[in-house]
Amino acid sequence: MTMVDRPGSANRSVYLLVVPLAVFLLLACTPVAEARAKETGSEHEAVELLTKAAKAANRTAYRGVQEVRAWYGRSGCTQTLRVHHVPGRGTEITAASGTGAGRVTNVPDGLSAATPQLQLLTANYRVVRAGVASIAGRLAEIVDAKSAAGEVRARYWLDRATGLLLRRDVFDEDGRLARRSAFTSIDMRSREAPQEMQVAAGGDRGPSGREISLGRVGELRSAGWTVPKRLADRFDLYDVRSTGHAANTSLHLTYSDGISVLSVFEQRGHLDESHLVGWHTAKVGGRTVYLRDTVPRQLTWAGPGTVFTVVTDAPDRAVGSTVRMLPGAEERPGFWARVARGLARIVSWCNPF
Structure with missing residues (x-):
């Protein structure tokens, strides 16, 4: 587990990634929008983007490296994952660093919580478009989830071409960054499933239990x-x-x-x-x-x-x-x-x- 310092508030700056890399070990992301949050479209457009994202994994194969970070108080930890997804097969996730390094987890199709989570997201928060950015070399649409008071509770970077979720930031009630998961590299060309995933796909494909x-x-x-x-x-x-x-x-x-x-x-x-x-x-x-x-x-x-x-x-x-x-x-x-x-x-x- 790698310990990292905690960045500040979402509502003070849209792109926390503009702070020095050495401070927060920031992910590969180059902003191409303004430095402050600005709604650029309707709630309807934001819901359409999120709906596209919820369906994206059903039709898009990809493999990439993802960094996941969590902050507890003023410190936190980070983990690097290698992710390989094939529609109809599932997702193979390998912990490349951090807790459980080397562990391989196969997630069959059917474990997705996209539909209920999207329903709960739009019921509990106001979602709005908030600009564009480049994540891992791909153009992404930004969608913010805001509380009734207008505070940003989560920010999503969605691949413009496919809808895949490239990055997600979650903020606590005080506006501080609490969780971040983001691809540092991603390739959407390979559809070949790893051998372990093919074996898993032949068995129980539903959620456990x-x-x-x-x-x-x-x-x-x-x-x-x-x-x-x-x-x-x-x-x-x-x-x-x-x-x-x-x-x-x-x-x-x-x-x-x-x-x-x-x-x-x-x-x-x-x-x-x-x-x-x-x-x-x-x-x-x-x-x-x-x-x-x-x-x-x-x-x-x-x-x-x-x-x-x-x-x-x-x-x-x-x-x-x-x-x-x-x-x-x-x-x-x-x-x-x-x-x-x-x-x-x-x-x-x-x-x-």
């Missing part, structure tokens, strides 16, 4: 599961899955406000702390939890007879609010065993559209 309809959330609560319909300020539940059987059953709950994702794992039992190598305790949302400052961030703690784990790319305040809203207990928290089943979805967040 058994899907449970949102209409059955009431049944889950009656059976003793927590399953909140909403977390933090506006993170709505849009996907529920279960893994394991009987006493080993765990739930994987996915929430989003359209910009960030909260993945919550709820599992019965008391697990072994001895597996928490590389974790540290921290106060989050007024509660002591075990924490890993990775990309994405991981937290775990024990409730009454239940272990909760949160894996998320959301800003700090939303994470704290989530921890407060979920049950906790004074007992010593344990470890979780099934989070790895959701990592394919988590890794794919870097490319939500």
Whole structure:
């Protein structure tokens, strides 16, 4: 994991990439628009661009290098990924540096959360066109997602030719940069799938776990599961899955406000702390939890007879609010065993559209 300093506010400057490269290890991006945000089109045009982006991965093959960064307080971490996507096959993601370097994750087609996230994005934020820029040598349309108060909460750079998402910046409630994922290089000519991806494509192509309809959330609560319909300020539940059987059953709950994702794992039992190598305790949302400052961030703690784990790319305040809203207990928290089943979805967040 590489630690980096944290840039400033989105609302003070549109292109944070104009600050010195040595300070923030900035990504390959050369602005060709003005140095301040300016709406250049209607909301309808912005929605059309985002809709095109949501469909782009279904028809565009690409391979490239992507850098993902997250800031926690005044410091943060970065990870470099090699990404290879083939429509109809899926996406192979290799961690080239940072936490888990060398790990290869195959994400089958069918894990995309583009449709519900786009719906939540346009329901919770006002989206507007905000200029053009060059990302990794490709011309990109810029779309801003703004709060009701007009503050930029996310900025998207969408490839003008294909619609692919080339870069995404997420800002916290104070306007500070919280997350960034961007391609530093990308090639859209190769359609050949890696051997591992072809093998994966021949098996289960759907999301991991058994899907449970949102209409059955009431049944889950009656059976003793927590399953909140909403977390933090506006993170709505849009996907529920279960893994394991009987006493080993765990739930994987996915929430989003359209910009960030909260993945919550709820599992019965008391697990072994001895597996928490590389974790540290921290106060989050007024509660002591075990924490890993990775990309994405991981937290775990024990409730009454239940272990909760949160894996998320959301800003700090939303994470704290989530921890407060979920049950906790004074007992010593344990470890979780099934989070790895959701990592394919988590890794794919870097490319939500």
